[in-house]
Amino acid sequence: MKSDSLPILARSLALTTLARIVEDSLARAEAENWGYTRLVRYLLENEADERMRRRVERLFKDSHLPPGKTLESLDQARLPEKVRRALPSLLTGEFIRRGDNLLCFGLPGRGKTVFVCALAHELIHRHQQRILFTPTFKLVTQLLAAKRDLKLPSLLAKLERFDAIILDDLGYVQQSREEMEVLFTFLAERYEKKSVVITSNLVFSQWDQIFKDPMTTMAAIDRLVHHALILEFTGDSHRAAAAKSKAARTQAT
Numbered sequence: 001m002k003s004d005s006l007p008i009l010a011r012s013l014a015l016t017t018l019a020r021i022v023e024d025s026l027a028r029a030e031a032e033n034w035g036y037t038r039l040v041r042y043l044l045e046n047e048a049d050e051r052m053r054r055r056v057e058r059l060f061k062d063s064h065l066p067p068g069k070t071l072e073s074l075d076q077a078r079l080p081e082k083v084r085r086a087l088p089s090l091l092t093g094e095f096i097r098r099g100d101n102l103l104c105f106g107l108p109g110r111g112k113t114v115f116v117c118a119l120a121h122e123l124i125h126r127h128q129q130r131i132l133f134t135p136t137f138k139l140v141t142q143l144l145a146a147k148r149d150l151k152l153p154s155l156l157a158k159l160e161r162f163d164a165i166i167l168d169d170l171g172y173v174q175q176s177r178e179e180m181e182v183l184f185t186f187l188a189e190r191y192e193k194k195s196v197v198i199t200s201n202l203v204f205s206q207w208d209q210i211f212k213d214p215m216t217t218m219a220a221i222d223r224l225v226h227h228a229l230i231l232e233f234t235g236d237s238h239r240a241a242a243a244k245s246k247a248a249r250t251q252a253t
Helices: 003-012 016-031 036-063 081-091 112-127 136-148 152-160 177-190 214-226 238-252
Strands: 101-106 131-135 164-168 195-200 228-233
Touching (some): 036 131, 101 112, 112 195, 136 177, 152 177, 177 195, 177 214, 214 228
Parallel strands (some): 101 195, 101 228, 131 164
């Protein structure tokens, strides 16, 4: 087979990176006296690395994670001790592979959203796990619209493709009964199958403000906590501290 036909063959096999580099690689292999094993390994490693890069890029695009909330931006020294201790285990991604949940509680400004976003960022990068970030009110709106259009099963099936779904700010949702029902349906569908990550400023005893009906509230909590790690974010408001620091710098100048 002629070397100039190799890019065509590689593209026909969807080896797009190999097709792009094969001719230069052959020239380099000849100049540096590579053996066949080294050449094949070099070509396949480049193909695999590029496929991984594109996959991670797609996962980040599909995740809708807010920009900037990464592990590098997370001030771990301000995390409560239990949260800090739990982080290394969470970063392995095992809780998602088991379909367990992560429930983060705390007053506004305590770093819950930054923490779960930084965690999700690492899980996508390290383990290529499919994660979706969404404000809870937005998901409820989508579920309700799908129900009205008789497309709720289709939307639930689409959401099930994600290994974990982050519901941010659950405590800010004030729902009608119909909205409560679609959210409960979503949680029930994922129970013991796929992970849910929740941030909330309301503790469980206040969840009747969300689900209205006591029985539904109990059933939702029961499903969420059955396989879950619960983390409490205490301490001072991070946003308030940042504002004070900024004000102090401004006065100093």
